[in-house]
Amino acid sequence: MGLKVEPILPKFGAECSGIDITKPLTEEERREVVEAQNKWGVCVYRNTGLTDETHIEFSRNFGHIEFSPARKGGKSRLKHRELFDASNLNADGEITKDPAAIQYRKGDRLWHTDSAFVPLRSSHSLLLAHEVPSEAGETWFADTRSAYEDLPQDMKDRLEGLVGRNSVWWSRKLGGADIPDEQIEQGMVGEHPLVHTHAGSGRKALFIAAHTMDIIGMERDEAQKLIWTLIEHTTQPQYVFSVKYNVGDLVIWDNLCTMHRGGEFDFENERRDMRRTTIREGTEPYSVLDDDQFGRLFSSVPKSVDIAGANEREKAS
Ligand SMILES: [Fe+2]
Numbered sequence: 001m002g003l004k005v006e007p008i009l010p011k012f013g014a015e016c017s018g019i020d021i022t023k024p025l026t027e028e029e030r031r032e033v034v035e036a037q038n039k040w041g042v043c044v045y046r047n048t049g050l051t052d053e054t055h056i057e058f059s060r061n062f063g064h065i066e067f068s069p070a071r072k073g074g075k076s077r078l079k080h081r082e083l084f085d086a087s088n089l090n091a092d093g094e095i096t097k098d099p100a101a102i103q104y105r106k107g108d109r110l111w112h113t114d115s116a117f118v119p120l121r122s123s124h125s126l127l128l129a130h131e132v133p134s135e136a137g138e139t140w141f142a143d144t145r146s147a148y149e150d151l152p153q154d155m156k157d158r159l160e161g162l163v164g165r166n167s168v169w170w171s172r173k174l175g176g177a178d179i180p181d182e183q184i185e186q187g188m189v190g191e192h193p194l195v196h197t198h199a200g201s202g203r204k205a206l207f208i209a210a211h212t213m214d215i216i217g218m219e220r221d222e223a224q225k226l227i228w229t230l231i232e233h234t235t236q237p238q239y240v241f242s243v244k245y246n247v248g249d250l251v252i253w254d255n256l257c258t259m260h261r262g263g264e265f266d267f268e269n270e271r272r273d274m275r276r277t278t279i280r281e282g283t284e285p286y287s288v289l290d291d292d293q294f295g296r297l298f299s300s301v302p303k304s305v306d307i308a309g310a311n312e313r314e315k316a317s
Helices: 027-040 052-062 101-109 144-149 153-159 168-174 181-186 220-234 292-297 306-315
Strands: 005-007 013-016 042-045 120-133 139-144 161-168 191-193 193-199 204-205 210-214 240-243 251-253 258-262 273-280
Touching: 005 027, 013 027, 013 139, 027 042, 027 052, 027 251, 052 139, 052 273, 101 168, 101 258, 139 144, 144 204, 144 220, 168 306, 191 193, 193 292, 204 210, 210 220, 220 273
Parallel strands: 013 042
Antiparallel strands: 005 013, 042 251, 120 251, 120 273, 139 240, 139 258, 161 191, 161 210, 193 204
């Protein structure tokens, strides 16, 4: 039995079933999974039975897995560095009360693409639900290919050749964090074209996010106006759907042809344990030790969103 694919929107998002992704895939299964992903942008696999280990192994079908940054003090809730912790839990597995951690996560409620703020982009994010809140906690997705295709020609012409400057601290500031501009400027910036051809499908896509702070050669006010005009265009109802999770559900999105944002939930009272693997764009082998871009990014963190340092404070108090 091969992969079954049920579209969510006519050209975007699909519920996938029919193969056991906890086991190594056959070449035919791997091809079907990758093709579905390239076509639909977001694929949802329900009730997978994946563990941390099989989640990581399945992720390798999409390419090279990024390592999450090592925590200051060495303590991390998850033992595999291939897993990014997208939960609201601290290193001891309790709901965090840390204002910095809560503030940091607020930026995730804005439309974004994962890792736009580092030089080497991430293609796929594979998010597995381990614990979910009793209500809400969904993720919203937007189709940046169809949104690009539907732009008027004069806007397409205007965007040609423009390059965005992306910063994670910029989106944290938009989410309400108090971060001085100098610290944002000193932090890592990812520069990426606003329009690119999505390699998996050959379709053109917007590459924009709340992380996009500037456009090279443009005043910030003008750039922000353009970015948010594009984000508003891309998040119109015809391009958008949400996924509500049950435990065991895996959602895979391709950051190079989608945007997403987290929905609201009772962050301070309900547990939400989500774990993510992230695939680096391209197929060239790389050494994490030689090129730990997330380690470098988080080696210097503004105080108001210093989760790692804050975890240490939480333990000490
Ligand atoms: Fe995200």
